[in-house]
Structure formats: structure tokens, C-alpha cells
Amino acid sequence: MLAELFLDAARVCQDYSPLTHTLLVSAADDLVRGGVTAQVMAGAECDRKSTVPGLRFASALHRLVLEGRAPGLAKHYPTAGGQPHLHTLWDDALPVLREHTDDLRALVSSTVMQTNEPGRNAPLFGGLQTATHLAAGVVGRRTTFPVRLLEVGASGGLNLRPHRVAYRAGDEVFGDAGSPFALDTQWTGRPPVDLSHNLRLVRRAGCDLNPVDVSTEDGRLHLSSFVWADQTWRWERLRAALDLAQLDPVPVQQATGPEWLADQLARPERDVLTVVWHSVVWQYVSPADRAMGRAILADAAARAKPMAPLALLVFEPRRAHEDGGYEFQLLLKLWPSGISLRLGSGAGHGVPFTWDTQPWN
Template sequence: MRTNIHAIARSHVGPALEPVRAQRELRRQSAVARTLGSSFVGNILASAARQIGQAPRLCALIEAWPGDLAAAAVAMRLNAGLHALAQQGGMPDLTALYRNRAGNFDAAISSAFALCEGELITWMAHPTQTNEVGRAGALMAALMTLQQTRQLPVELLELGASAGLNLNLGHYRYELAGRTCGQIASPVCIAPEWRGAAAAVAPVEVASARGVDLHPLRLSDADTRERLMAFVWADQDCRAERLAAAIQLARLHVPALDEGRAAPWLEHQLASPQRDGTWRVVFHSMFMQYLGDDERRAVMTRILQAGARAQPDRPFAWIALEWRADRSAVELRLTEWSGSGEAAGRSRVLALCHPYGDWIAWQDQPFAGR
């Protein structure tokens, strides 16, 4: 999609299209944002739905977008582009709207669409890469649960790692169900609202951590840091502060991050020898929705094959924090292979989670075949 964005936008000539698809998706995501606690982003997207006709090429791009607009997070790409324009300060009305979180939404958004349509189209080429550090709370809870099966160091392999901030989950402090764990002195604190029974707490030793992304974000680049901050919803100061702290920490603990497609990278990593006495863990968060059907099947095939090869002294696990197929909830799922010959592994849903990690509803269902 990155290489086709401008071609699709340029292809529009003649009268403006009726923005049926664009308005429907922007209004849907506006309602979602309100449900998730961001009235400001809800207002931004609702205004964008009303004013999208001021940007005919942008509107045509969204109308012609291949595939599912929700799965591609098209509204969130546009939201981030508007946030970035406000941060840059070149449009005073838009900057004031974001600073005050109140004002004439339609006037500011209409002006941005009319004057900065090209910049916003460029933003649409960027997949949403929030690299949300808040999700590390759910991921760490899953790793601590894994330690209840066997307490071993973990080798982490992350798919869709973005800037690699969640590869640093071993460097963060956690407040989970009223208990403090992780690196107590860390400047990054993950403290989700906890619902349900408390998860087991256990030390997690990260022996190694490596990730891949099709377009990894390099935090040494100032524009990249600005882009990453723009994906944070503008009225969620705690998320922004936590992300800024995680970015700063990543300059001391630089994540091991590769560029490439998930399936071949995973095949290569899983072919490398696994140390005896370690868990090898593949994990991903809000990633599968961006894959095509073929690559999704290839990724899952490689994971299942690796699980089937697990040995008692080299167990394997898969942690997935992903939307359900109907997008009704985000599930935290843990699948383990202990090396006793179970081809499908033992799989269970540990929790339902807020998409950005604000809360975790722990349920820890019994194991079942995947």
C-alpha cells in the first residue's frame, strides 16, 4: 500500500466523489475513540467526516482503498497526520485546537484539509505504528504466567515490532493488580487498571530479544520520534509521557530490530539453535490485522511447526495480543509447547484487554487445543 498511495490519489480527476465509505469509517472510528475514553479524538474524527469533501484527493484515496478500512486503521492514519500538523505549528487554528482541546473543530479541520491535503496523503502511507508501550503490561503478565509452567529465561522474537519499544519490556516497572514487579527503578511504569483475579507474579529473565518490522522506526531520527508521538491520541497525556520515557530509555538499551517481512524472518530466526533451558517465545500485539491472508497463514504455519519441534529442555510459546475476528474484543492468548509431542500446543485466553493496554480483564481460561 505504501507505493500506491500517491498513485491512487493522483488518479482522481473531475467532480468530487461522494464520500460514503470515508464518512462511514471516520464516524465509526469516532464512536470507538469515545468508547475508549478519548472525546477529543472522537470530535476530531467526527469533524473529519463532515469536512472530508474539502480534500477531494484524500477522499478519493479512502474511497478507493483496497480491503477493509478498519483493519488498515485508515482513520487512525488520518488522525495521526492531523496531530502531526498541529504539533508542527504551521496552522495556528489547528495548533490552538489541539492545545486547548476545544474550539471550532470544523473550521480548523476544513482549513487543514484544504491547505495541507498533500501532507495528509503522505501520512496515509504510514501504517499505524503506535508501538504502544502500555501493551507491555499484558505481555509481561503472559510471560509471568508462562513461568508457572517452567521457570526459565526467555528468548523473545517480536513480529511487527515498530521501533522495538516492547522488546525492552524487561527494562520496565509494572504495577499489576496492586503488586509491583519488573525493574523497580525504571523511568517507564506500566500500570493498567486491573479487573478480575490477580495474575501470578514471577520474575522474568529476558535472555535475548529481537524483532522485525516491514518498516522499522529508527529512534535515532528526530522525524521518526515525532511521527511516533503523533500516533498517540492528543488528549492522552499519560500515554505520551510514558512513550517519551520509553523512547529515552531505548537510547540506552537499543532494541535489536530487523527490517523485513514477518514470515521469512521468523523462519530464519526459528532455524537458529535455541539454548537449552530457555523458553523461545514468539509474540505480537495488534499486528495480524495488517497481514494479507497468505502471509498470515505463513506466519502461523511457522509458529505451529516450531511448536511441534519443541523439546522438554527447549520449550516454545506464542503470545498474541490481537483483536478477535469480529473486532468485538482484544484477547491476550498464550499457547505453550512443552516438548511432549502436542502438535497444536496448549492454548488459553488469559485476558481481555484495552487496545492500548489501559486495562486488563484477567480470566485465564483453562487450556484447550488451538
């Protein structure tokens, strides 16, 4: 039932975004009563949970606000200079839903859930530093390997510039201190390597079924609309990441993960560490594509050489509690050395993060 999927999404953001939670609970009630929300969501009645129709609904409304087409609702949205008043939020949303029913339906039906959260650069940076140091140590290199970074499910490619971000960790800054994107890592602990070492990314590439061109206003609006509007720190983080993307463009190719990965990994590259990376993507991938991706990676791992190593670095939710709860874990595998580590865990948006290196079986 569509209303239940809205309530599922509302529960996810209950402790993090009162505005989105209130909006989705009210919309779920309106759906049950056959109100205007049912007209907006027409055609989505059979959507799967993984397509998160509730968050696509919230995103569509947010986009209208950002485009200046819903001034009566904008007064509740901090991203538009407003301040949430939860007791009147739904009353002010209803006129927007009625006036823009067709536009909202079109946005919901054409939108794929994409956050491309740039905060995940923080664990990625530490994970890459760890991978380059370990791979060099295995072969006795005095300097770390340069990196070829391949991201599956890259969306707008905002996490393909880990070497161009300024990472604040306590009183220290690592990475590119002059970057327009300064990220407070909110780390507990540190990766067990020298973070002052400069990462050398010699090649970067990404793929996505629905890539977002962040060089366009439409692309920037698309990603911005998925930020929960009362999380201003995420909004500002995204703005900074988009500014960096303008200075350092990295195109994202439209392709399925397995097809693209097979082409990228067809030949090992000597004197380069190839890193396959993905973050909070796995739940959106079909079982068939998951199996195919694992097989392609296993084949490439079998062909990896000490001087042409391969790494898998992922930040994904994993079941970690007896009550069935999940935590977001950073996991690293290196071939041909066979090193397999759980580097730590953190919030789904990448910050805060706790470093705690343990074997990963």
C-alpha cells in the same frame, strides 16, 4: 466509500477521544461535500478498511501540530499544551487543511497505521512470567528458563523491553523499579505465578514491514502522531517508553513475519524458552501470510524439546460476544508440553487488564 471509513474510525474512538471523533465526523461530512478533505485524501479513495484512512488523516494533522506548523489548531491539542473546544475545532482545522494540502496528502499516502502501544507491556510481562514458570515446572527446573523474545509486527520495538519496565500493581512494584518507564498495570487479579522473580531476557529481536527507528526525531514524531491527542495518559506513557528505548536500543528488522520467523526458529536453543509474541497485529496481516506463519510455527513446535521449549504469547482482539463484539485476549501456548491457556482480557491498549486463567482450545 471513503467517508464511511472515516465514520467507522470515528465510532471506534467516540467513547475515548472526543477530539478525534469530532475531527473525523466533520472530515467525513467535508468529504461528502467534496471539500478540502477530498484533496488531502486524493489517491486514497480505494483504500481498504484495514488501512484506517481516517486515523491516518488524524495522524497527519497531529503531526503538523507537533511540528509547530499549525498554531491555530494546536490550541485544541493537549499534546501541544492546548484544550479542546469541539464546537470550533473544525473551523480551526480548515485553514490548516487548505494551507498544507500537499504536505498532508503526502503524509497520509506514505503513512502506515502504527500505534506500538507501550501499555501492552503490562499483559506481556505477566504472560512472560507465566510462560517461564510453567515451562520450568514441566521439566522440574528449580529456576525459570531465560527468554529469547521474538516480536512479529514490532513497529518501533517499544514492547521488546518488558524486563526493563517498572510495573505498579496496587502497592507493589515489579520488574525494574528504577526504570524511567513506570506503568500502572490497572490489573484486576494477578497472574498465578511469583511476579517478584526477575525475568532474564538473553536475546530480543523484532521485525516489521515498516519498522520505525525510535532513535530518530522523525521516528518519535511518527509514533507520537498516532496517539489521540486528548489522551494525555497515553501520550505520557509513550514519552516514557521512548526514553527507555534511548537507554536500551533494540533494532527492528524490515521483513515479512513468516520469512523472518522461519529464519529465527530454524534451530531450537537449549536451556532457553523461545517466545514468539505479537499484539494487535493480526488484522493487518494478509490471509496468505497468516497461513504461512501458522505453518512455520507448527513446524517449530514439532521440533521443540522439554529443555528447548517454545511459546506463543499473543494479545489480539477475538470475537467474544453474541452481538459480534470483540475483546482483547491474552493467549499462551507452550510446546512440547501442549499447555494452552487464555490468561485474561483487557482494553486494546493493554490497561486495564483482568487476569482470569482458563483453558484455551
